[in-house]
Structure formats: C-alpha cells, structure tokens
Amino acid sequence: MVRQVYLIATGIVFTVSIWMIFLWAPTEINQGQVQRILYLHVPFAWASMVAIIAIAFTSFLFLYTKNDRWDNLSQSLAEVGLVSAVVMLFSGIVWAKPVWGVWWTGEAKLTTALVLFFIYCAYLLFRNYFPPGNARNRIAAIIALIGAIDSPIIYYAAQIWEQNHPKVIVGPLASEESNLNGEMVITLLFCVLTVTLLFVGLVWTQYQTNKLLRSKNV
C-alpha cells in the first residue's frame, strides 16, 4: 500500500516536471529547444552514477553479512541503473548532434558513461549466465565492487585520452558558454528530485519482484 501511494506521488511529481520542462522553463538562448533534453539527461546521469556507488555499497554489505536481502537490492539497483544509463546515453546522443555537430566524441564523461553501461551489462549478464546459488551471488558482489573501483580509473584515463583528441564542437553557437537562469536551475533541480524519486520507486518495485521470483526459485 505504501509503495502504491509512493508511486502515485512520484507520478504526480513527474507530471509537474514535464510541465516545468516544456511550459514553465524559458528557452535557452544559445542551444534553443534542444537544451530541454538536459532536464532529463542530467538527472538520469546522476541516477546511473549513484546506482553504481550504491551497488558497491550493498555488495560490500552482502559480502560482509551474507544476508540475501543486500544481494537482491544490488540486483535491483543494477537493473534500474542499466535503464538509467540507457536513457542517459540516448538523451545525450540526441542532444549532442545539434549542439556539437556530432553524435559522439571521445570526451571523458561520454567514454566513462559508455563503459559504465557495459559494466552494468556485464554484471547482469553474469547473473543470468552463471548457475544460481550462493557462489553466483558472492561473485556478482565481487564483480560489482571491481566495477565501482574501476570507474574512477576509467574516468581519469578518459580525461588523458581527451587531451589527445581535439574537441569536436562544430555547432553554430556551440563555443559560447550557455547560461542557465533561475527558472532553468529550479527546473533542473526539480527534475533531479523527480528522477531520484522515480529511481527509488523503480528499485523498490524491482526489489519486491525479485524477492517474489527468488521465493518461487525462478
């Protein structure tokens, strides 16, 4: 019952966010309408980054306590984290083409996001391919920890990589700094809050689903 009320409240907040994005926030001068994508792109990027830290934390707790609830939570976080990463990558690609003039560049954040997506895929693939049991849950937790430790190294390496490549910013006004005014900042922060609520709601729902599946040995 509590979950249903929470999800309905999230739905209402999400509707308000949509109204703010398309009707309340003014159009950004430099980028135009396409800038509105960032109101969803940034919050989903935030959700996918937070998810990998949360997975590392819950995986550590699982290895320490051996309590299956932490493993279930890690799995649920990874599933929702993967969806967030897909939304982040897709919205970023759609935004980049008109603003930068290319769909993709070797920029550090982009490379890290893509590798993060593959780490989520690897974690979930492992869970699907490996025979179920305590060994699978323990090794999955170890893989999550390795992925989380590797993420900052990937980001650092991608930053050096970026120095080797010229920036591919060829949009008509792309070189100019974009300025977010007060309403835009409020909209962005409200969207971060909305996506965080949505993320928690989805993880909660997924957790209950996985719990049910595990109890039925599916």
Added chain:
Amino acid sequence: MLNWFRVLYLLIKKDIKIELQTKETLVTICLFGLLIITVFSLSTENNSLINQNFGAGILWSSVIFAGSIAMVKFFYHEEQNKTLQSLLVMPVPSELILFSKSIVFFLFLSISEIVIFLISSVLFNLNIFSLKLIIGSVVFNVGYSVVGSFFGVISSKSSSKEILLTMLLIPIITPILMFIIATTNDVIRSELNSNFQLWLGVGISFDIIFLTLMSYLFGKILEE
C-alpha cells in the same frame, strides 16, 4: 616462503608443459589475431591510410579478442578435468594459482604479440618496434593477464564462457586499453609530444591496484 616459490615454479611448469603438448593457447591467439588483421587489411586498398588512423585499434582489438578466446580454452581443461579443485586442496595460498596462471598467460600473450606485430608490420607497412611499445606492451600484458585470469576462472564455470569472459574483461581493462592504444598511436605516427609518462603512470597504477585487488578477492571467488 622459498617453498611457495617452488610451488609457483611447479604450477607454471605444469601449464607450460601442457601447452607444449597441445599448443592450443599460442596457436589460438596467433591465428585468430592474424585472421582479424587480415580481414581489416582486405577492407581497404590504401593500407597507409589504415595504419595512420586505425592501426593501433586493429592491432589491439585482434590481440584482445584472440586473447579472450584463448583464455577460455586455457581454463576449459581445468574446469572439465576438475583440476582446479585439486589444486585448491594444496596447502598453499590460493593466490599462487592466480599468479601462476597470470604469469603463464603473460608469456603466451607476449610471444603471440611478437608474431602478430611482425606480420602486421608487413601487411600494413608499419614500423612499430620501439622501446616505448615494448614497455607499453609489458605493462598492458601484466594487467590483461591478471584481470583475464581472474575472470577466466569465474567464467569457466558458466555455460556461455566466451561471451561472459569478453563482457566482464573488456570494460574493466578499459584504462590499460586506452593506455596501449594511445602509446601505439604515438609510435605509428612518430609523435614525440605525447602524454606517454602520464599514460605509463595510469598503466602501472592499474596493474598494481588490480594485482592487489585480484589477489585479495581470488580466494573469495573460490570459496565453497
């Protein structure tokens, strides 16, 4: 301590002896790697254009994919004959098994790379043999062998070994992959003004971090 070095030596000797009889790992890496390079060389008539822009990517993607296939084979026999379980019964730290596997795979990978680089330099008219690339390859091979051996043991228990190992291995080794591709690009393009020292720092740090981490976690993945 001296006894452990003796055990490590015996474990390495065992794997080399098996390889000398079957020649599976070396032949797999060399042939599969060369096959990938040949496919790329067929894709264009202008090889000089390829070696400037994609030479490093082609070389290392062939090594990585061939290496991961060979890694699966390398651990397949251990799993099939249950010899890994027998090794675990030995009264020695389980990390020694990881070290021995990593050292043997490092040797096989290094030998295969010499063959692949030699033939690539002919096919693509590349001049890639330099001290920079040798240092880079050694650092890369250490990281690749350690992480690969760790995930090789994990994936050997799965029914979809090949896909699982590749999916686990490549995202994790991204930092050293970037390091070796950047280094090879420098060598191919004869660029002097590069971030080689910075990259070398990333490569060595990766090796140290993952050697320590994998040694610590290896016992945990083998717990029953």
